[in-house]
Amino acid sequence: MSSLPQRIILADGWTRRAIAFAAGAAGALALPPFDFAPAMAIPLTTAVWLIDGAAAQGGRFGFAPIRTAAAAGWWLGFGYFLASLWWLGAAMLVEADQFAWAIPLAVIGLPAALAFFPAFGFALSRLLWSSGSLRIFALAAGLGASEWLRGHILTGFPWNDVGMALAQAGPIGQAAALVGLNGLDLFAIVIFAAPATIVDRRPGERFLSNAAAWSAALLLFALSAYGALRLARGETEYVEGVKxxxxxxxxxxxxxxxxxxxxxxxxxxxxxxxxxxxxxxxxxxxxxxxxxxxxxxxxxxxxxxxxxxxxxxxxxxxxxxxxxxxxxxxxxxxxxxxxxxxxxxxxxxxxxxxxxxxxxxxxxxxxxxxxxxxxxxxxxxxxxxxxxxxxxxxxxxxxxxxxxxxxxxxxxxxxxxxxxxxxxxxxxxxxxxxxxxxxxxxxxxxxxxxxxxxxxxxxxxxxxxxxxxxxxxxxxxxxxxxxxxxxxxxxxxxxxxxxIAEPLFARHGTIVFPLLWALVLAAAMTGRWRR
Structure with a gap:
């Protein structure tokens, strides 16, 4: 496994594009109807190594590393959206005589357009990048911001956010009552990107000092415990007289x-x-x-x-x-x-x-x-x-x-x-x-x-x-x-x-994501400062 990160980091040309595309496509397995949440670790750990390699592929300074990271983000996003949204083409077959020509636009064109959001997220992440384990918070800040933008620009299209992997993961989905879908996006990125920092430990970095891995583990435990407790206490009551x-x-x-x-x-x-x-x-x-x-x-x-x-x-x-x-x-x-x-x-x-x-x-x-x-x-x-x-x-x-x-x-x-x-x-x-x-x-x-x-x-x-x-x-x-x-x-x-009583997100949803994103950004900046 130790050679896998290096192969991805050093990959170039169409090999690099193919790795990003395939990793993104694998992430669709975390979504309904498959609901295999661990599959989201494939695109997000790969994302860490692709951005690690952006400096090597594009030079250490200037715009080139950002452009290289953005290109990797586009290919990963294209694979993810193509694999998770291909079914949109079925709508064109209802009246195929009128709309069959539009199948390539729905199946390929829309995923290609949506892929510019993770491309932006990778570019922003690269600006915040550091060499230690805390770089996964840079990915969370960049990709989390791009997911929020995708849900709001041009009336928004918040379909298949990466946070849906946690939303379908049993009790963990109850965290949406606190932070909503965009908060789950940030949590999902931190949790599923953390394995990259374990598999590919940097020289001199011990496992016990891996702040990102410990943060992800504690977060996963806290979300699971909160969800299990909430469900155990939550009994379903019914409105009288309604059939x-x-x-x-x-x-x-x-x-x-x-x-x-x-x-x-x-x-x-x-x-x-x-x-x-x-x-x-x-x-x-x-x-x-x-x-x-x-x-x-x-x-x-x-x-x-x-x-x-x-x-x-x-x-x-x-x-x-x-x-x-x-x-x-x-x-x-x-x-x-x-x-x-x-x-x-x-x-x-x-x-x-x-x-x-x-x-x-x-x-x-x-x-x-x-x-x-x-x-x-x-x-x-x-x-x-x-x-x-x-x-x-x-x-x-x-x-x-x-x-x-x-x-x-x-x-x-x-x-x-x-x-x-x-x-x-x-x-x-x-x-x-x-x-x-x-x-x-x-x-x-x-x-x-x-x-x-x-x-x-x-x-x-x-x-x-x-x-x-x-x-x-x-x-x-x-x-x-x-x-x-x-x-x-x-x-x-x-x-x-x-x-039931109004949850935190229902009461204060407009400020929850900005506060969480600010915390993630602070962790990313701490990583840069430590470097």
């Missing part, structure tokens, strides 16, 4: 948006929703709230009185919460704005709604539309979607106040909830989604894992309803109470878990 029914129709995506299928789709929804699941749940009459997934109808529900009447007749006064397209007329006879929404219905009337705020780039809206539209580029979801106002709360009869999240909105840490006019926080995360675009690929598993992490961060139960899966009821500790697997039709009947 939920979640409906997962598993409709093929190519049929879902065809208007001619509207009546058949509604009949299927109503028949499935009234199916008996046991002696105590003989049908919709035995539930209080029925929830359907995102984009449930291939038409504007509010403009279909026959559909509203059929729903009212079938549900017998029960509350329905469903995804639906909503139109807002401008009063002048024009089309007005169209939103991807959640609507609350009872007795055939729409009582409340929420309009999606975070639209999916190239899915629901076209970035740089004036430039790209003339070139024949369009977005995937039919129609022109407008941006809603949010985040905000949503009310439904008989339920605590909800934080509504339509599909992609569930991946943004710190942006899942908003307080109401009285300053009270919601008591429930409601996520309706349609991951049918991506088939049976890692995508839906990754999406569910990120939504589940929001429950831990906010200390709120999560009710998630997906067209093709994964639908689930999750308690405020992130434990799955019940779920339906990907690609199956079915129902979930269950109670609604109660919210």
């Amino acid at each position: 939920l029914r979640l409906m997962q129709p598993n409709l093929p995506q190519d049929a879902k948006f065809r208007p001619e299928n509207g009546q058949d789709i509604l009949r299927h929804y109503l028949a499935l929703s009234d199916r008996a699941t046991g002696p105590e749940r003989t049908g919709v009459s035995d539930v209080t709230h029925l929830i359907w997934p995102e984009s449930a109808f291939p038409y504007i529900l509010s403009r279909e009185p026959q559909a509203l009447s059929a729903i009212a007749h079938a549900l017998q006064g029960k509350v329905l919460i469903t995804g639906a397209a909503r139109i807002e007329s401008d009063g002048g006879g024009k089309r007005g704005k169209i939103f991807n929404s959640i609507e609350v219905l009872q007795g055939g009337r729409i009582l409340a709604f929420y309009d999606k705020m975070h639209l999916v780039p190239f899915g629901e809206y076209l970035p740089l539309e004036a430039l790209l539209r003339p070139l024949g580029v369009s977005h995937l979801v039919p129609g022109t979607w407008d941006q809603g106002q949010g985040p905000r709360t949503l009310a439904a009869p008989g339920l605590p106040t909800m934080a509504p999240l339509v599909c992609y909105e569930a991946v943004f840490p710190g942006e899942a909830t908003a307080r109401d006019k009285e300053g009270k926080r919601p008591q429930l995360l409601l996520n309706v989604t349609n991951d049918g675009w991506f088939g049976k690929t890692p995508g839906p598993y990754q999406h569910f894992a990120q939504a589940r992490l929001r429950a831990i961060e906010e200390g709120l139960p999560l009710v998630r309803v997906a067209n093709t899966g994964i639908s689930a009821i999750v308690d405020p500790y992130g434990r799955t109470v019940d779920s339906l697997p990907l690609g199956e039709e079915g129902l979930i009947d269950g109670g609604l878990p109660k919210a």
Whole structure:
């Protein structure tokens, strides 16, 4: 093993690029559906040695070492994003006659663009680099900053952060209640990069004086102990009088948006929703709230009185919460704005709604539309979607106040909830989604894992309803109470878990990451000072 670091440090040219790419790709094994957290050590230990070698490859002074480190970061990031996001190409095959040409852009182009974030992270790390074990804190400062930027620039894309390896690692994921996803990023980098300082000890450095390795070991122990204690003390309590029914129709995506299928789709929804699941749940009459997934109808529900009447007749006064397209007329006879929404219905009337705020780039809206539209580029979801106002709360009869999240909105840490006019926080995360675009690929598993992490961060139960899966009821500790697997039709009947006291991240999320990052930066600067 002692020769392995030297081989990576001294690698040059395409050998160096191939090592970085392969190491990054191996990191995808730490993410859902594989969830082999130790795999994240492969890209992060390799990252340490690649940055060690930047000086040798690019000279000891000037811009060359930074440029060499950035190049290694780009290749490692390209491998990581290509291996963990290849499933985006499946969306282009739903209507292959229109979008098959875009598969290379989704599968290769997006990972290539996202790779510039770890490239920046490696460059910043190289500026902070030192020769001792504390150089892993330089990597944490640089790469942690780049992950934060990726989640915020151009509306952000915080998908598959390196911290998700810890989020899925049993009790350790409970640390998200304290530090959120970006805090987990910093912890993951320190923990999974530490083996590099053990395998490749510097001359004269004893194991007992390896501050980075001891810090990582203590951090891992503390996170495990905190998570185990939190879960042992956390009992799931339920809201009285609430009987939920979640409906997962598993409709093929190519049929879902065809208007001619509207009546058949509604009949299927109503028949499935009234199916008996046991002696105590003989049908919709035995539930209080029925929830359907995102984009449930291939038409504007509010403009279909026959559909509203059929729903009212079938549900017998029960509350329905469903995804639906909503139109807002401008009063002048024009089309007005169209939103991807959640609507609350009872007795055939729409009582409340929420309009999606975070639209999916190239899915629901076209970035740089004036430039790209003339070139024949369009977005995937039919129609022109407008941006809603949010985040905000949503009310439904008989339920605590909800934080509504339509599909992609569930991946943004710190942006899942908003307080109401009285300053009270919601008591429930409601996520309706349609991951049918991506088939049976890692995508839906990754999406569910990120939504589940929001429950831990906010200390709120999560009710998630997906067209093709994964639908689930999750308690405020992130434990799955019940779920339906990907690609199956079915129902979930269950109670609604109660919210718990507001965790640290939910109360002070805006300052937690800057404080942690400052501590990591201080450790990195200590390493430079000691050198």
